[in-house]
Amino acid sequence: MTQALAAPAAECDMLAHLQVWCSAGLGLIESPCVLAGRFAADIPTLGWSHRTAKNRDPASKRRHMLPKHLRRLEAESIEIMRDVVAEFKRPVMLYSIGKDSSVMLHIAVKAFYPAKLPFPLLHVDTTWKFREMISFRDATTRRLGLDLIVHVNNEGLARGINPIDSGSALHTQVMKTDALKQALDLHGFDAAFGGARRDEEKSRAKERILSFRSAGHVWDPRNQRPELWSLFNTRIRQGETMRVFAMSNWTELEVWEYIMIEKIPVVPLYFAKQRPVVRRNGATIMVDDQRLPLNLDEKPEMRMVRFRTLGCYPLSGAIESDATTIEDIVAEMQTTTVSERQGRLIDTDEAASMEKKKREGYF
Numbered sequence: 001m002t003q004a005l006a007a008p009a010a011e012c013d014m015l016a017h018l019q020v021w022c023s024a025g026l027g028l029i030e031s032p033c034v035l036a037g038r039f040a041a042d043i044p045t046l047g048w049s050h051r052t053a054k055n056r057d058p059a060s061k062r063r064h065m066l067p068k069h070l071r072r073l074e075a076e077s078i079e080i081m082r083d084v085v086a087e088f089k090r091p092v093m094l095y096s097i098g099k100d101s102s103v104m105l106h107i108a109v110k111a112f113y114p115a116k117l118p119f120p121l122l123h124v125d126t127t128w129k130f131r132e133m134i135s136f137r138d139a140t141t142r143r144l145g146l147d148l149i150v151h152v153n154n155e156g157l158a159r160g161i162n163p164i165d166s167g168s169a170l171h172t173q174v175m176k177t178d179a180l181k182q183a184l185d186l187h188g189f190d191a192a193f194g195g196a197r198r199d200e201e202k203s204r205a206k207e208r209i210l211s212f213r214s215a216g217h218v219w220d221p222r223n224q225r226p227e228l229w230s231l232f233n234t235r236i237r238q239g240e241t242m243r244v245f246a247m248s249n250w251t252e253l254e255v256w257e258y259i260m261i262e263k264i265p266v267v268p269l270y271f272a273k274q275r276p277v278v279r280r281n282g283a284t285i286m287v288d289d290q291r292l293p294l295n296l297d298e299k300p301e302m303r304m305v306r307f308r309t310l311g312c313y314p315l316s317g318a319i320e321s322d323a324t325t326i327e328d329i330v331a332e333m334q335t336t337t338v339s340e341r342q343g344r345l346i347d348t349d350e351a352a353s354m355e356k357k358k359r360e361g362y363f
Helices: 009-016 058-065 068-087 099-112 131-144 154-158 168-187 252-262 326-333 353-359
Strands: 091-094 121-124 148-151 191-193 210-213 241-244 273-280 283-286 301-306 317-320
Touching: 068 099, 068 191, 068 241, 068 252, 091 099, 091 168, 099 131, 099 252, 121 168, 148 168, 154 168, 252 326, 283 301, 283 317
Parallel strands: 091 121, 091 191, 121 148, 191 241
Antiparallel strands: 210 241, 273 283, 273 301, 301 317
16 A cells, blocks of 8 residues: 655644545546545645656546546535435435446445445336346446345236336336335335436426435425535434435536546447437337337338437437547537437326326336
C-alpha cells in the first residue's frame, strides 16, 4: 500500500479517513473526494500521496478528469446511499440492467469499497427482456461478485400474461408492479434503490429522493416528506417502505458523460447497429426472438438503430442513429429535443399512465 507523505497532524487525521483505493473490477481509483460527503468534490488532495499526477494510474486520472458538476452529483449519490444503508434495516438495489442501473451500481461500489455491497441486487424479470440484457446482467454480477435476486411473478406466467396478447397495461401491472411488490414483501426489504431521474417523465419529476410508500407500496404524491437542505426523514412504520432515487438530480446527458469518463460497461443495445426491426403503432420494434408475431403486412428489415431506454423488447422503441460509440451518443444527446422515454410504449398506453402505475406500486 502506498505510504502517504508527512503532513500536519490535523490534515493527517482528516485524510486518513478519506483515502480509499477502489478496484473491484473498475480499476484502481485514488478517490479521497468520494468519501467526504456532499461537498467532497471541493476537498483538495493536498499532495498527501507520493505518486505524482504523471505517474497516477489511468483510472485515477479519470477521477480527476470529472468536471465539477459530475463530481458533485457523484458525491451526492454516494451520501444518499450511505445514509440509507445506515438508517434502514434491509435495503436492496433494483437492477434493471439499463444505463442508469449501470451508473448507480458503479457509484455504489465506490461508496462501500473495500467492503462488499451491503445489499443485494434485485432484478424483476418479466421474461420478455432483450436477450443481450440478460447476458449483460449475468456477466456483470459474475465479474463484480454481486448477490443477485431474480424474481418472476409465476402466477402471471401461469395465467399466460405477456405484452403481446395481454396488452402493455396488464403486462406491466402483473409482471412488473405486482412482481416488484411480491419480491419486496418476500424478502422483507424496507428501502429500494432505483435509477429513476426527474428529467425522464413528468410524474417522476414529482418524486422526492426518498419516496415514501405506505402499506401496500402505494405512492401518494401529496403525502411526501419535505427534503429541505437535503435532510431526509427515514422513519417508517411496520409495512411502510421507501423507494430511494439517488440519481434524481442527474440528466440523461450527464449519465452518458459519466459513463464516457468512467468507462462504465453498458448493454450493447445502446449503440447503433444493423438490427431486424418492424414499424408498429408508430414505433420501431426490434424482432429479438421468435415470440414476436408478425402481421401479414410486416416483414423485418435491417436498419441502423439503437435504444435510448430498455425494457421488454416488444414495448421498447428503437431510434435510427449512427451513434456507434459513447462519444457519438454524448454528441447526439447535446442536440436532442425529445425525452428518452418516447420509445417506451407503457408510458402512453392510457392517460396519465406513468403516474397511475406509480400510485399502484410501480417503481
